[in-house]
Amino acid sequence: MAFDSCVNGRHIGPFFRGAWGAIRQYDFSSVGTMGINLKGQIVMKNLVLKGALAASALVLLANAASAATLDDVKKKGFLQCGVNTGLPGFASPNDKGEWSGFDVDYCRAVAAAVFGDPTKVKYTPLSAKDRLPALQSGEIDVLIRNTTWTLSRDEQGFDFTGVNYYDGQGFMINSKKLSGINSALQLSGASVCVQAGTTTELNLADYFKANKMEYNPVVFEKVEEVNAAYDSGRCDAYTTDQSGLYAYRLALTAPDDHIVLPEIISKEPLGPVVRQGDQQWADIIRWTHYALLTAEELGITKANVEELAKGDSPEVKRVLGQEAGTKLGTDLGLTNDWVVNIVKAVGNYGEIFDKNLGSGSPLKIARGINAQWSKGGLQYAMPIR
Amino acid sequence: MASQDITPVGKDSAKVSLLNDPKFRGYIFQAVAVLVIAGLVYWMVNNTIANLQRANLASGFGFLDGRSGFDISSSPYLAYSSDSTYLQALWVGILNTLTVAFAGIITATIIGFIIGIGRLSHNWLIRKICTVYVEVFRNIPPLLVIFFWYSGVLSVLPQARQSISLPFNTFLNNRGFFFPAPVFGEGAWLAGVGLLVGIAGTFFVRRWAYKRQMATGQQFPVGWTSLGLIVGLPVLALAIKGFPLSFDYPVLGAFNLKGGSQVGPEFMSLFLALSFYTAAFIAEIVRAGIRGVGKGQSEAAHALGLRAGPTTRLVVVPQAMRIIIPPLTSQYLNLTKNSSLAVAIGYPDLVAVGGTILNQTNRSIEVVTIWLVVYLSISVLTSLFMNWFNAKMALVER
Numbered sequence: 001m002a003f004d005s006c007v008n009g010r011h012i013g014p015f016f017r018g019a020w021g022a023i024r025q026y027d028f029s030s031v032g033t034m035g036i037n038l039k040g041q042i043v044m045k046n047l048v049l050k051g052a053l054a055a056s057a058l059v060l061l062a063n064a065a066s067a068a069t070l071d072d073v074k075k076k077g078f079l080q081c082g083v084n085t086g087l088p089g090f091a092s093p094n095d096k097g098e099w100s101g102f103d104v105d106y107c108r109a110v111a112a113a114v115f116g117d118p119t120k121v122k123y124t125p126l127s128a129k130d131r132l133p134a135l136q137s138g139e140i141d142v143l144i145r146n147t148t149w150t151l152s153r154d155e156q157g158f159d160f161t162g163v164n165y166y167d168g169q170g171f172m173i174n175s176k177k178l179s180g181i182n183s184a185l186q187l188s189g190a191s192v193c194v195q196a197g198t199t200t201e202l203n204l205a206d207y208f209k210a211n212k213m214e215y216n217p218v219v220f221e222k223v224e225e226v227n228a229a230y231d232s233g234r235c236d237a238y239t240t241d242q243s244g245l246y247a248y249r250l251a252l253t254a255p256d257d258h259i260v261l262p263e264i265i266s267k268e269p270l271g272p273v274v275r276q277g278d279q280q281w282a283d284i285i286r287w288t289h290y291a292l293l294t295a296e297e298l299g300i301t302k303a304n305v306e307e308l309a310k311g312d313s314p315e316v317k318r319v320l321g322q323e324a325g326t327k328l329g330t331d332l333g334l335t336n337d338w339v340v341n342i343v344k345a346v347g348n349y350g351e352i353f354d355k356n357l358g359s360g361s362p363l364k365i366a367r368g369i370n371a372q373w374s375k376g377g378l379q380y381a382m383p384i385r
Numbered sequence: 386m387a388s389q390d391i392t393p394v395g396k397d398s399a400k401v402s403l404l405n406d407p408k409f410r411g412y413i414f415q416a417v418a419v420l421v422i423a424g425l426v427y428w429m430v431n432n433t434i435a436n437l438q439r440a441n442l443a444s445g446f447g448f449l450d451g452r453s454g455f456d457i458s459s460s461p462y463l464a465y466s467s468d469s470t471y472l473q474a475l476w477v478g479i480l481n482t483l484t485v486a487f488a489g490i491i492t493a494t495i496i497g498f499i500i501g502i503g504r505l506s507h508n509w510l511i512r513k514i515c516t517v518y519v520e521v522f523r524n525i526p527p528l529l530v531i532f533f534w535y536s537g538v539l540s541v542l543p544q545a546r547q548s549i550s551l552p553f554n555t556f557l558n559n560r561g562f563f564f565p566a567p568v569f570g571e572g573a574w575l576a577g578v579g580l581l582v583g584i585a586g587t588f589f590v591r592r593w594a595y596k597r598q599m600a601t602g603q604q605f606p607v608g609w610t611s612l613g614l615i616v617g618l619p620v621l622a623l624a625i626k627g628f629p630l631s632f633d634y635p636v637l638g639a640f641n642l643k644g645g646s647q648v649g650p651e652f653m654s655l656f657l658a659l660s661f662y663t664a665a666f667i668a669e670i671v672r673a674g675i676r677g678v679g680k681g682q683s684e685a686a687h688a689l690g691l692r693a694g695p696t697t698r699l700v701v702v703p704q705a706m707r708i709i710i711p712p713l714t715s716q717y718l719n720l721t722k723n724s725s726l727a728v729a730i731g732y733p734d735l736v737a738v739g740g741t742i743l744n745q746t747n748r749s750i751e752v753v754t755i756w757l758v759v760y761l762s763i764s765v766l767t768s769l770f771m772n773w774f775n776a777k778m779a780l781v782e783r
Contacts, residue, residue, distance in 0.1 A: 129744045136749075156747045177544070178640075190640045191560065196737065197744030202454045205467035216641075217456045218651075220731040221740065229731070232540045233559055234650070236640045 069274070069281035070114070070333050073141055078120040081107035082140035085125040085223060088247040089356050089363045090146050099123050102356040103144045105346045106164060106272060106288070110142060113288050113338045118345035127222055129197040132158065135275060142285055143273040146241065148199045153273075161286035163271045166369045166378050168264035169203050170242040172249060176257040178236060184263040188213035193235035196221045200240050203266040227251060237261075241268045246363050280333050287332060291339045293381035294319055295348035297372060300339075302347035309340055319384045328384065339384070349379065433750065448746050449475070455741060457733045459649055471742050478738030479759055485655050485734065486721040486763070492660035493720060494713075497667025504672045515668065522665035527723050530662045534654035535730045542650075545641045554634050556642055562653060563635040566646040570629030579622035580615065587611040651732035655724065663720045667713065674709035675701060706778045714771035718764050725760075735759055 073079055083091035083103055091101040108118035124140050135143045136157060146167070147153075149160040171184045171192075181187070184207075194201050196219045208215045218235045220226045230238040231252050238245065242260060249255045272289070274282050295301070298316055300308055309320045321329050321336035329336035346352055350372075354360045358367065371377025403409050449472040456467050460477045461484070503515035522530065540559055543549060548558040555564040587610075594605035623630060635645030678701050686696040727734040736756065743752040 129740055132744070132747060133749055136747075153747070189638055189643070196731075197741045201741070202467075202745070205454055205456045209467060215456075217458050218731060219458060219733065219737070219741070221728055221737070225729070225731065228536070229540075232536075233544055234540060 069141055069278050070284065073114060077115075078122050079107065079111045079114065079142070080122050080124060080140045081110070082124045082126045082131055082134055082143040082145055083107065084145045085127060087146065087223065087244060088250060089243065089361060089365075090247070091123075091125075091144075093123075093125075100356070102165065102352060103146065105352045105356065106144045106292075107142070109288050109292060109342045109346045110285060112341040112345035113284060113291070113334055116335065116337075116341045128195050129221055132156075132273075135273060138275075141274075141281075146244070146270045147273055149269045149271050150199060157276050158273050159276045159282045160271050160273055161282050162289040163269040163378075164289055165243065165270045167241040167243050167268040167270050169200055169239060169266040169268055170245055170264055171261040172230075172238045172245045172258055173236060173261065174233075174257050175259040176254075177233075182261070184237075184261045184265065185211060185213070187215065187237055189215070190236035191216040191218050191234070193218045193220070193226050193230045193238045195219070195223055195226050195240065198240075199266070199268065204239050207265045223248075241270070243357065243363075243365060246365055250362055284332060284334065287384070288342060290381040290384065291319075291342050292346075292349040292352065293372070293379055294384050295339065295343045296350040297374070297381065300343055300348060302343060302351060305340055305343040309337075437750070446751055448748055448751070451746070453742070453745075455745065457738065458731075459652060459733055471746070474738050474742060475735070475755065478733060478735040481652075481732065481738075482721075482724055482727075482734040482736075482759075483763070485652060485659065485724050485727070485732070488656055489659040489663065489720050489724065490717050492656070493663040493667055493716070496660060496664035498671050500664060500668035501671025502675070504668060505675060519665045519668050522662050523669070525662070527658065527662045528726050528729060531654055531658040531726055531730060534658045535650065539650040539654050545637065548637075548642065554632075554645075556635055558642070559650065560641050561647050561649040563642045563645050563647050565632035565634045566644070568631045568633050570631065572626035572629045573623070575622040575626055576619040576630075579618035579620075583614040583616075583618040586614045586618075590614070649732075651727070651730050654730060655727050655732050655734075659720050659723055662723070663716055666716050666719075670709055670712045670716065671705075674705035674707075677708045678704045703778070707775075707780060710771060710775045710778060714768060714775075717767050717771065721763055721767065722760065 081104075083099065083101075086092045087101070089101055091099060091103045093099050104123070107121045107123065111121045112118040114120075124134065126134050126140075126143075126145060131143055131145050131147060132153065134140050144164075146165065147160075149163065154160055171187065173181055173187075175181075188208075188211075192204060192215050194204055194217055201217070201219065204215075204217065218229060220229060226238070226240075227248055229235060230248075238248070240248070242264065245260050249258050249260070252258060272285050274285055295305075298313075298319060300316065300320070305320070308316050309322050311317070314323075317323055318326065318328075320340050321338065326336055329338045332338070335341075347355070350367075353367065353370065357363050357365045367375075367377060369378045371379065373380040450470050452467075453469055453471050453474045454467050455474075457465055457474060457477050459481060462480050463473065463477055465473055465477050500515045500518055503511050504519065506512050506515070542557060542559040545558050545560055548556040548563075550556055553565070555562065557563075590605075590610055591607050594607050598604055633644050635642040635647070637643070682700055682704065683696050686700040691700070724734055725736040728737045728740065731737070739752045739756055743749055746752075
């Protein structure tokens with residue numbers, strides 16, 4: 001379609017792209033009033049109501065949940081992946097506009113599994129507030145944007161396919177200015193910077209209430225605004241997932257002045273999200289995660305994957321799709337060498353972690369509870385067989 | 386041609402066919418238009434409900450009774466906590482929007498009138514300063530003006546420990562403006578009564594003075610009398626009760642100044658930005674209005690012996706107001722709608738609070754509907770008030 005090439009290109013803002021993405025999914029066969037649709041849709045966009053994206057999609061357009069996402073992705077030739085607008089270590093663009101990070105490598109892994117080519121991904125940077133509406137409206141195929149798995153999100157038309165990072169919410173303060181403070185329980189009366197529309201915002205309210213402390217929330221919609229406000233001294237403390245705190249600390253004017261307090265006040269299991277109702281697509285994302293974990297468990301790395309595929313360990317051969325007459329990959333809707341493609345493209349889970357978050361990155365986050373189950377962590381892959 | 390003329394349309398050739406009756410055709414077209422629009426609306430609503438059900442999204446506004454779970458930084462009128470409902474959170478947002486819009490409208494009008502009249506001043510310097518003001522603020526997007534106040538002025542103020550001390554125990558730092566809060570003791574209600582009596586008294590004095598001037602030509606110092614009534618009566622009431630009024634002064638706490646009242650930098654920057662931005666447009670409207678009054682009017686007033694002050698007050702301004710009010714209404718509406726830019730600096734207005742609710746509950750349609758309805762209501766009410774004011778100021782033919 002001629003529309004597709006122009007709509008998915010760069011010359012249309014994400015706003016209109018979102019609108020058009022929604023319009024494309026409309027079942028035009030039932031009613032022939034597209035002009036009005038299009039117009040109505042664009043009028044809504046002009047209201048600068050970001051939340052209107054999903055709303056208008058629902059008002060005017062049929063939803064895409066029942067469509068086979070895998071077929072759509074294969075047809076358009078790339079994966080549209082929703083990521084963070086800029087969280088070092090998880091997803092951030094460099095000065096050339098190339099994305100990198102832990103979540104970005106997951107996007108690349110999915111693209112490698114589907115196309116055998118990790119470069120066939122386009123990224124949609126999303127704020128916390130816009131991420132789920134963008135998935136709902138069909139603007140993106142999968143959301144891999146440090147999103148916490150909660151019951152209410154799971155039942156509202158979304159499916160979480162696993163936990164790629166176990167996180168917890170913490171606090172960061174300027175230890176130079178607030179030298180006497182070494183616990184979050186001393187923060188009564190503080191102004192706390194927090195991002196709007198996150199589980200973090202709710203945990204913060206719960207924590208201060210449970211400990212009978214007062215605080216003054218300073219709430220922004222965009223991460224960049226929260227960072228700037230904290231850096232300028234508008235707030236005494238900054239709260240978000242601990243991995244995020246370590247990442248944002250690097251971007252502050254004087255990172256060494258700031259400490260992350262020891263308390264972890266919540267469970268934040270972060271994972272990829274898809275629309276509910278497409279089991280096949282959810283399975284592909286889920287098993288991509290397990291493939292990365294299994295590869296680490298079996299010692300399959302980016303460097304040795306091709307060599308091991310020719311080896312004779314039955315387990316490794318089965319996982320890499322070299323078993324005679326195997327249908328593991330094709331049953332998933334992929335090719336049988338899908339795990340080879342994934343590991344060749346991004347490495348295994350441990351490699352991704354070290355490169356983006358661990359010792360190989362400026363963040364230097366310890367594996368902690370994200371270690372393999374066999375090493376005292378929580379990461380546990382279901383068997384690929 | 387001729388044969389067509391002969392063919393009768395109806396039996397009575399003098400009577401025009403209904404189809405050719407312009408009135409009847411008008412009705413038909415209107416009925417068709419109404420049917421088409423009603424059909425469209427029906428289809429949209431149906432489609433929405435069907436899609437919501439397919440997407441597993443329960444619709445309805447029942448979710449507004451749920452516990453919100455988040456806190457809001459500024460709730461000056463309602464007692465709000467994370468235990469309050471989503472509906473109460475929305476009310477906080479609506480009241481915050483109304484507060485900043487109302488305060489902004491008043492300040493913008495005052496600044497706008499001063500600048501607008503300044504642009505017509507005989508003093509070269511004043512005229513040029515006002516021109517520069519208008520051209521600068523009129524040509525900058527309002528969002529940038531908000532950022533200018535927030536990041537450029539208020540966030541570079543000193544930290545709480547180095548607060549700038551101002552007269553009357555007020556303080557300014559990067560957490561906002563702090564001032565003593567009055568604490569009313571027993572018997573302070575009498576001061577409120579005094580204030581009401583003062584306002585009512587002013588009203589009657591004004592009417593009496595007007596009637597007397599019409600009858601006798603004698604003037605009465607209404608302004609000074611009103612000031613005396615409105616300020617004097619409450620003070621007198623307090624004196625009778627032995628001044629049951631104390632102040633809660635802001636003092637330095639562990640993190641910030643504690644006690645007293647506080648206006649956050651988010652409100653201040655939004656309020657200042659909206660006021661200064663809209664004032665530029667109001668200034669131009671005022672200038673146009675004054676220019677629109679014929680020169681002959683003031684010349685005639687001078688010829689009748691009126692001095693410059695009364696000429697402006699009694700002859701020029703009342704006529705200028707007729708030109709000023711309609712476009713002024715649009716500016717008030719613009720200011721109210723621009724207040725939704727609050728979301729960029731974290732002021733909890735309707736859009737910011739609604740956005741949080743939208744994200745926590747995933748009820749896009751409902752929240753967007755609430756946004757539309759509330760802004761529409763505020764705008765319609767503002768318009769109605771301004772139309773009433775316009776009708777009152779309109780030319781009365783005698």
